[in-house]
Amino acid sequence: MTVLRTFGRTVAAEWLRLVTVRSTWVLLVLLALAVTALGALAGYDAAQGAGFDAPARTAWDDARFTLLFLLFGLVALSCVATASDYGTGGIVPTLQWTPRRGVLLAARTVVVAGVSVLVGMLLLTVAAALVAVQADGLGLSPDVGASTLGDTALVVGSGTVMGVGLGLLTRSTAGALVTAIGLLVVLPLVLGNLPYETLRTLAEHLPGTGAVVVVFGEGPSPETTAAQGRLTLLAWAAGTLLLGGLRLLRTDATR
C-alpha cells in the first residue's frame, strides 16, 4: 500500500517535471507541426492520385509513414526528459525526494512513455484525418485505424522506453541522443548496406530496422516479418531499460 501510494505521488511529480520545462513543449510543438505538415502533404498527393497501390487502401495507410517521425521526435523527448536531470544536477533533489529508486524508475517510465504514446496516437490520427479530408476515396476505417494506432503505441512506447533506458545509462542528454540516433538511423542504414552477412544480420536486429519493418510491413530481407520487428523493438526497450535501471538502482547519484 505504501509503495503504491509512493508510486502515485511520484507519477504526479514526474508529470509535473515533464510539463514544466520548455524543452518538452518545444519538441512537442515542432513534432506536431512536422507531422501535421507531412499528413497534409501526403493527403494533397493522394488527392492527385499518388500514393500506395493497395486494395482497400485507407487514409491510415497513407499517414502511416509519419509514425517514423513520431518515433524519432518522441525518443528525443524521452532522452531529454530523462538525461537532463543529470545535466542540471536535478537528480540530487529528485532522489532526495524519491529515494526509492525502483519507484522513480517505474514512474518516470510510465509518464514519459505514456505521454509519448498518447501524443503519438493523437498526431497520427490528425495526419490520417488530413489525408482523408483531401483524398475523397480514402476513408478512416476503424479496423485499420485500431491496428495502426496499436502499432503506434508499440513503436512509440518501446522507442521511448528505450530512450528512458539510454538516458539513465548514459546520464548525458547528448550521449543518449547520439546513441538513439545511431541505433535508430545510422547503424541500420550503414550496416544494412555493407557486403558482410554478419553485419547485415546485426542491422536487421537493430531497433531502427524493427521500426521500419513494423511501419511498412517489410524489411531489408524478405524473411523479416512485422512480428519480428515488434519483437526487436520490445527486446531493445527491455534491454536498455534494464541496463539503465541497473545503473540507477546500483550506483551513486552523480551529476
Next chain:
Amino acid sequence: MISVRGLTKDFGRVRAVDDLTFDVAPGTVTGFLGPNGAGKSTTMRMLLGLDRPTSGTATVGGRRYAEHAAPLREVGALLDASAVHPGRTGRTHLRIAARTNGIPLARVDEVLDRVGLTGAAGRRVKGYSLGMRQRLGIAAALLGDPPVLLFDEPVNGLDLEGVRWIRSLFRECAAEGRTVLVSSHLMSEVQLVADRVVIIGRGRLVADAAVGEVVGAAGRRVRVRSPRADALARLLAERGEVTSAGPDELDVVGLTEAEVGTAAHEHGLPVHHLAEVAGSLEAAYWSLTEGEVEFRGEDAAAPEQEVAG
C-alpha cells in the same frame, strides 16, 4: 537523531570516508567540519541515500533514509543549491517536491514566505542569484516540516541579512527540538551557532564534542611583545610554557596577563604589547586537522583572535 556507525566509502582506491561513527542529537545544532576532501559531503550524501556506503550504516530516526515512506517529512536537506533545473520556476520546483511526498501545496507558499522568496517564486531559477538558490534549497528542506535538517555550506552566497537570518533559523529549529547538522568551512559561523562539532579529516573522525570543549582544548594564552624577548622568555619559562610567536613576540601558556606583566615589571623588562589570545574554534580546528588536510596552499597558517580589553 542521526546515527552514523562505521561508515566507510571507497571511490576506487580512494577511501573518502573511513569507519566514521558519530551521533547528532535532537535539540542541538551540530557543526560538521573538516578540510576540503575530508568526506563531509560524501557522508551527508550517504545519509540521504545518494551514495551507497562501502560498509557501515547511516540512519535517521533509526531507519535508513530510503526506508521512510515520506522522507521529506523526516529529513530536510540542502546539499547543492545549484542542483536545480534552471528552466523551472522556484514555485514549480517546490510543488514537485511537495507532490513526491504528499505535502499540501499550500505549504509551498508558506516556506517561500519563510525564506523570503515569495516575490521571486514565479521566476525561472536560472535568473536566481546564488543566495536566492540557497534560499530555495532551504525552502525545500523546510517543506515537510521535518525533525531533522542537514545543510551543506548553507551560507554560501547569502548576504549579511541572509547570514543573520539563517543563524536564527538554525537556533529556532534546535529550540523546537529538531536535529540540525550544518557543514561549513566558516568556523566563525559555526562557533556562533553550533552547540557541538563533529570534525573529520581524511574521512576519519577527529573530534566529536561540545564547541566549548573543543575551543577550550585549543587553549587561551598570553601574547607579549618586548625588545628583550629572549630575557623575558627565560624569565617566564620558569613559571609557564613559552613559545616564540614572531620577532620579539612570545606566547605564554599557564600565566595570566597580570602575571606576565608583573613579572616583566619586577625584572625591569620593557613590554610593548600584552594581550590575552582567546582560543577559537578556528584555532582548534587548525590544530586538530593538522596532518589531515589533503589540499593546502603554501602559506596556510592558523589565525588567532585577541581578546579585547
